[in-house]
Amino acid sequence: MLSESLKKTIRQIHKHVADNLIDYRPRSSQNYLVAEIAKTLAGEYHKQQRICVIEAGTGTGKSLAYCLGALPIALAQKKKLVISTATVALQEQLISKELPFFAKHAGLAIKFDLVKGRHRYICAQKLSNAINGDNQTQLEFMPTLTSPLSEMETKCLTQLYDAYVNKKWPGDRDSWADTIPDRVWNLIACDKHACQRQMRAHQLCPFHMARQRLMQMDVLVINHSLLLADLDLGGGKILPEPDNTIYVIDEAHHLAHITRDFSSAAATIKGTIDWLEKLLKFAGKMAKVLVGQKAIGQNFKLSDSINDASKNLKVVRDILDKTEFNYSKDDTYRFAHGEIPNALHSKAKDISEATLDALRALNKMHDTLVQDVSDGDIKPYVADPILGESGYYINRLELLNKLWYSYATKGEGIPHARWIKRLDYKNHHDHLLSDCPIEVGYYLKDKLWEQCAGAVLCSATLTALGSFDHFAYECGLAKAEGVKYIKVPSPFDYPKQATLHIPNASVEPTDKAFSDHLAITLPDHLNTQQANLVLFASYWQMEHVVNALRKQGYDLLVQGELSREALLKKHKKNVDNNKGSILFGTQSLSEGLDLPGKYLENLVITKIPFAVPTSPIEEAQAEFVQSKGGNPFLSITVPDAAKKLVQSCGRLLRKESDKGRITILDRRLVTKRYGKAMLDTLPPFKRQIDH
Structure with a gap:
């Protein structure tokens, strides 16, 4: 329960913070959020399941609300607060702005830090060896390095070394001012197998020093991928133990998608046979270095299992070469319902067992070598x-075992998408086999929701067509007891601040002539004296319109022609010089784009952002819904498009002083039943619908 003293503490912190915020306005929606987060995490709604899911519109002050609601609870319960985001932009905002401000004015002695994956840091030992060794040493250190570093890459390596040893650079990739080439970085990056803390030579490596600092932190800012990496290891291996952690999952609408990507696996056939051959040679080299007789036995086991895996992979290669699969235009064949042929299934079991045996033997040899170094041998x-x-x-x-273990389980249990892609090279061809679970809710439920001390999931877009059902199902919260769902409106005065216009149109968006229609009608909805953003549903349609308008003399800033950063810089410069600006982009530009005030006053959305189920995963999802008697268009495509449309419209108003106009050139919003449902989920802008 939330004690009176804790309530008083939260109110006092809120007052201290509010008194120091410039242009702070008391918002009932923010106060409500703080109270609900605190009550949920204190166990007022459910003793065990302390989870709340929040959709809070732009301008609500989500980050301040979850800091106010969650941090005092975490400190009182002696738990860590982990804030996970999907984008670097939000991480930077939290670390450089929100948390320093909160720590300064809340009157709480809190420590916070950004947690990055191991691969973002150098291994000091690798850096030293790379500098002091010759070209051959570099090639030995990096198995993927097929040729020595170039002169430019060597110069970069020397600069990194000098800066690190002279304590002018802390050894993480993100704090280096210039771009570090991948070939250089992969040569010196920390990895969990070679850079181990129990080895004296690695104890002062930047990654281990950073991890030591984390133990003293109250708040850790991470990304969703790092959260999943920790859960995959069982939780508490990279981050604090889940049962000792309160999680804030910001930008939570990305969670299911990132979890799905993280749970997938892929491997080629002939490519795998080739690197297994290299592993066989390497194992012999490794066995010669090891001290003791045990290593010799493990090397025999490793060699036997590699040979077994290779033999069975060659059988699979022959099966795939001989079988006439009905490949698509992009050389992909998806197994219906994730069910693979029996011939492939029996080999999958053999390969799964062989790769697991190989993995165990190699791990034992690896651990023996670590011990030999620790013992000074x-x-x-x-x-x-x-x-x-x-x-x-x-x-x-x-990764190889993950793929073949899944193929060996065939269609049992959780539905999976499985497919083959034909790869054609100059001298040979190959097959890439892929596997991805269609549903990941069960994974998040088992690994996160049932383990954590508490969780707050928030985003500006979690509902679809007015309901949390789709999100709850995707994230494994659908049947969970005690989960609190909260929808908080934005403080914006939408009817006064913006007009939503749906003009008449003679051509349907599904018509082939729609791209030409856009090229003709779009100029009517642009204001060359203002800041414009035009969002397209596809790249090719955008390019078609760009070519047509440039012939008419329009000066356009187009996504893909410059980096996102350079594009926005140019756009803002145009507006600052009172020139007006027209920015063209696709769906990826509709999220995380912050153009307040004069930097965006006219937003045009050319089409409802429906995703066409062209990828094997999307096709498998649709197939799965159909097999259960559902309608994939209404249960997947429409809810996803509705969320994206809300996100797109959310680009216009970023502050309570912003004003502008949104034009949507898709009449299906008023002519189709699903369109009207989508329209109803948009904020209550002043509407202008032409008839």
């Missing part, structure tokens, strides 16, 4: 390149 400079290479093969074996 092998020098670190001898062991490091071998540990780096064995770590590289361990990662590949893990």
Whole structure:
């Protein structure tokens, strides 16, 4: 329960923070959010399941609300607060602006830090070896490096080394001012297999120093991928233990999609046979370095299991070469309902078992080498390149086993999308096999919701067509007891601040002539004296219109022609010089784009952003819904498009002082039943619908 003293503390903190915020206005919606978050996390609604799901419109002050509602509770319960985001922009905002301000004015002695994945840091030992070794040493250290570093890459490596040893650079990729080429970074990046804290030579590596600091932190800011990496390891391996953590999942509408990507696996056939051959040679080299007889036995086991896997993969190669699959235009064939042929299934079991045996043997050899170094039997400079290479093969074996284990389970349990893609090279062809679970709710339920001390999930777009059902189902919260769902409106005065216009149209968006129609009618809805943003549903349609308008003399800023940062810089410069600006983009530009005030006054959406189910995963999802008697268009496509439309319209108003106009050139919003439902989920702008 929320004690009176804790309520008083939260009210006092709120007052301190509010008194120091410029242009602060008391908002009932924000106060309500703070109270509901605090009550949920204190267990007032459910003793065990302390989870709330919040949709809060732009301008509500979500980040301040969850800091106020969750931090005092976390401190009182002696729990860590982990804030997970989907975008770097929000992480930077929290670390450089929101949390420093909150820490300064809340009167709480809190420490916070940004947690990055291991691969964002250098391994100091690898950096030293790369600098002090010759070209051959570099090639040994990085199995994927097929040729020595170029002169430019070597110069970059030297600059990194000098800056690090002179304490002018802390050793993480993000704080280096220039771009570090991937070939250089992959040579020196920290990895869990070679850079281990129990080895004396690695104890002062930047990653381990950063992890030590985390133990003293009250608040950790992470991204969704790092959260999933920790859950995949069982929780509490990278981050604090889930039962000792209160999670804030900001930008939560990305969670299911990122979880799905994280749970997928893929591998080629002939490519795998090739690298298994290299692993066989490497294992012999590794066995010679190891001290003791046990390693010899593990090497025999490793060799046997690699040979078994290769033999069975060659059978699979022959099956795929001989079978006439009905490939699509992009050389993809999806197995209906995720069910693979029996011949492939029996081999999948054999490959799954062989790769698991290989993984166990290689892990044991790897651990033996780590122990030999710790015991002083092998020098670190001898062991490091071998540990780096064995770590590289361990990662590949893990992914290979993940794929074939899933193929071996066939269509049992959770529905999966499984497909083959034909790959044609100059000298040979190959097959890429892929696997992805269609539903990931069960995973989040088991690994996160049932383990954590509490969770707050929030975003400006979590409902679809006015309901949380779609989101709850995707994220594994659909049948969970005690989950609190809260929808908080934005403080904006929508009818006064913006007009939504749906003009008449003679051509339907599904018509082939629609692109030409857009090119003709779009100029009527642009204001060359203002800041314009035009959003398209596809790249090719955008390019078609761009070509037509440029012939008419229009000066356009087009997504893809410049980096996002350069594009926005140019757009703002145009507006600052009173020139007006026209920015063209696709759906990816409709999220996380902040153009307040004069930087966006005229927004045009050319088409409802329906996703065409062209990827094997989307096709499998639709097939699964149909197999259950559902309508994939109404249960997946429409809710997803409705959320995207809300996001797109959300670009116009960022502050309570903003004003402008939204034009949607898709009449289906008024002619179709689903369109009217979508229209009703949009904010209550002043409407102008032509008849």
